[in-house]
Structure formats: C-alpha cells, structure tokens
Amino acid sequence: MEREEVINFSTEDPENVNIPESLAPIAWEFFETLTYRMKKIEAVSLITECLKTLAVLNSLRPDFLHNQRRLEEKVFPLLQKLIDSKRRNEDLYSLADIRLLTEATDLLKAFVTYKERPVKEDFKGLMNRTLSTITEELKRNQEHYEKQISGELVKSLLEKIEQLTS
Amino acid sequence: MENFSSSGHLKKVTIHSALISFLVDINEAKTVAELISVHSSNIIQNITQKIGHLSLIRNKNSPFRMLVAFLEMALPQDFVRFVPSFVRSLNKFTDQYYLEDTTGSIEVALKLYLRTSEFLRQTIEADEKLVLDTLKTSNLLRQMLMRIKPFILSSDKKMSFYSIQILRSTFPVLASTLICDIIAANVIF
Numbered sequence: 001m002e003r004e005e006v007i008n009f010s011t012e013d014p015e016n017v018n019i020p021e022s023l024a025p026i027a028w029e030f031f032e033t034l035t036y037r038m039k040k041i042e043a044v045s046l047i048t049e050c051l052k053t054l055a056v057l058n059s060l061r062p063d064f065l066h067n068q069r070r071l072e073e074k075v076f077p078l079l080q081k082l083i084d085s086k087r088r089n090e091d092l093y094s095l096a097d098i099r100l101l102t103e104a105t106d107l108l109k110a111f112v113t114y115k116e117r118p119v120k121e122d123f124k125g126l127m128n129r130t131l132s133t134i135t136e137e138l139k140r141n142q143e144h145y146e147k148q149i150s151g152e153l154v155k156s157l158l159e160k161i162e163q164l165t166s
Numbered sequence: 167m168e169n170f171s172s173s174g175h176l177k178k179v180t181i182h183s184a185l186i187s188f189l190v191d192i193n194e195a196k197t198v199a200e201l202i203s204v205h206s207s208n209i210i211q212n213i214t215q216k217i218g219h220l221s222l223i224r225n226k227n228s229p230f231r232m233l234v235a236f237l238e239m240a241l242p243q244d245f246v247r248f249v250p251s252f253v254r255s256l257n258k259f260t261d262q263y264y265l266e267d268t269t270g271s272i273e274v275a276l277k278l279y280l281r282t283s284e285f286l287r288q289t290i291e292a293d294e295k296l297v298l299d300t301l302k303t304s305n306l307l308r309q310m311l312m313r314i315k316p317f318i319l320s321s322d323k324k325m326s327f328y329s330i331q332i333l334r335s336t337f338p339v340l341a342s343t344l345i346c347d348i349i350a351a352n353v354i355f
Contacts (some may be wrong), residue, residue, distance in 0.1 A: 001319070005254075022307075022340040023340040023341045026333075026337075026340055028313075029311075029315075030318075030333055033246075033315060033318050033319060034318070034330070034333075036319060037318055037319055037326065037330070042322060043326075045323075045327070046323060046326055046327060046330065049327060049331065049334075050330060051186070052334060053333055053334040053337075054332055056338070057337055060337055060338065060341040061203070061341070062294060076186040100186050106287050114296075132334060
C-alpha cells in the first residue's frame with residue numbers, strides 16, 4: 001500500500017503544492033533581482049516599474065519592506081544615488097524622472113504611515129533631507145518644469161512631498 | 167500539429183469543420199458569449215498551436231492578438247479553466263525558445279504570460295473563488311515566474327518591462343492564496 005502511494009506521487013496533488021506562504025517566498029526570491037535592476041539608474045522607467053511592484057507588495061504585505069530594513073537599506077539608497085547624480089551633474093529632471101519620484105514618494109508615504117511598524121527617526125531625517133533636495137530643484141526651475149514637463153504632475157509631486165515631510 | 171500543413175498554415179479541413187460547427191451554433195441563435203463559450207476550447211487550442219509553430223508563422227504577434235481578442239469577448243470562466251494547461255504549453259514552448267533563441271519568440275511568450283497573469287489578477291478581484299479553485303492544485307504561478315526571472319535583468323528593456331509587470335500582477339493572486347490557506351488552517355486547527 002505504501003509502495004503504491006509512492007508510485008502515485010504527483011507534484012500536482014494539492015497536498016504537495018499547498019505552499020502555506022505563497023507571496024513571501026516569491027517576494028524573497030525576487031527582491032534582490034528587483035533591487036539589482038534598480039541599480040541601473042539610466043533605465044529610469046524600469047526603476048519606476050520596480051517601485052510600482054514594491055508598492056503592490058507593500059500594500060499586500062507591509063511587513064516585508066520593514067523586515068531587515070529592506071526599504072531603508074536596499075531601496076532608499078538607490079533613490080538617493082539617482083537624485084545625487086542629477087544634482088552633481090546639474091541635470092534637470094525629465095518626465096520619466098518626475099514619474100519615478102512620484103512613485104517613490106507614494107511608496108515612502110505608505111511605508112512610513114504603516115502603524116504596526118514605526119519607522120526610526122534617523123531614517124525619517126534622511127528621507128526628509130532627500131525629499132527637500134527634490135523640492136528645491138523643482139522650485140528652482142519651476143517655470144521650466146511647468147512648461148516642459150507638466151504643471152499638474154509637478155504640483156502634485158510637490159504636494160505629496162510636503163504632506164510626507166510635514 | 168496535425169492541423170498544420172507543411173507551410174505552417176492551418177489545414178483547410180480544420181477550418182471547414184470549425185466553420186460548420188460555428189454556423190450550426192449561429193443557426194441555433196446563440197449569443198456571442200455563448201458562441202465563444204462553446205468554442206473556447208478550440209480557440210485556446212488554436213492559440214497554443216500557433217505558439218508552438220511561431221517560427222513558421224509570418225505574423226509572430228498573431229497568438230497574442232488572438233488571446234487579447236478572445237479575452238475581450240469571453241467570460242472569465244471560459245479562460246480560467248484552461249489557464250493551467252495553457253500555461254503548461256506556454257512553459258514548454260518557452261523552454262524550447264531558450265535553446266533555439268528564435269528572434270521574437272520569447273517576447274511573444276512574455277506578452278502571453280503577461281496577458282494571462284493580468285487576466286488572473288482582474289478575475290480574482292471579481293471572483294476570488296473561481297481563480298483559486300482552478301489554481302490551488304497547481305504550482306502554476308511559480309513555474310511561470312521561474313521562467314520570466316532571468317528577463318528582469320535583460321538588457322532588452324521591453325523584455326525587462328514585461329517581466330516586471332508579470333511579477334507585479336501575480337502578487338494579488340499569491341496573496342489571495344495565502345488568505346485562503348490561513349482561513350483553512352484556522353478551520354482545521
């Protein structure tokens with residue numbers, strides 16, 4: 001009888017594929033790949049896609065990005081790197097950059113407002129300083145951004161940053 | 167395979183029999199949704215056959231366009247029951263394309279994975295039970311994700327873009343499975 005059970009084993013049987021935590025192992029498996037993809041700062045639209053993916057993950061399992069300080073230590077430094085490189089080269093933000101920053105601000109807001117896991121003050125300070133760099137740049141060249149990019153998009157981003165940093 | 171001629175086109179006899187069956191159904195005054203429902207198996211089979219013969223097909227995008235058109239008209243249950251076999255076929259062909267490296271084939275496969283995972287995400291929002299009942303006995307999404315993972319880091323931006331989107335659209339489905347399992351665990355223990 002036991003022998004027969006072994007022979008009839010199938011990976012498609014419910015008891016053999018009933019993974020109790022389906023999203024968590026997938027998130028573990030793909031997180032490093034996503035952050036590696038985000039290191040290529042020239043592919044701005046792909047970084048935005050990665051951020052959108054992390055935002056969906058965060059909405060479903062907010063603990064994931066808090067655990068092991070994943071957002072603080074793996075995701076946020078990549079954003080800082082992008083913003084610093086723009087500032088250093090005195091590059092203006094493109095439309096893709098503004099979209100990326102909007103997505104990043106939304107993710108940061110969802111992250112810091114998760115009540116179960118309060119964010120440490122040192123990260124809040126760092127985040128506020130980085131976001132104020134963006135605000136300064138947008139205000140310094142406000143006319144250009146409103147005319148060349150989109151007044152509405154820029155205004156919305158400034159409002160989001162203000163809400164997050166206040 | 168047997169429905170294709172040596173040039174890769176569907177044999178006339180297959181088209182004729184499908185057409186006759188279709189005309190009989192029209193005669194019986196079926197609605198479009200009913201017609202699609204009755205013929206869904208044939209349509210999916212036709213799409214799968216085209217994927218298997220991509221190298222012979224001039225318009226490589228045609229299986230994707232067929233799937234999009236089908237999903238626009240079909241009811242969710244007309245596709246969801248075929249998802250496991252459809253994805254298994256797609257996996258099989260994708261594995262071949264890895265080896266053969268036929269230009270454009272992997273991209274078509276990624277687009278089909280994306281449309282399928284988007285379909286599951288949209289359907290699960292409307293009818294969670296319908297999707298979970300179909301998928302709970304299968305490690306389907308993991309098998310799909312295992313294949314798209316290398317393309318996230320692809321230098322081809324389009325491939326990377328599709329792969330990230332596929333991953334994102336599977337999250338709600340994976341999360342729903344978890345919710346279901348937690349409920350089941352609480353009931354049992």
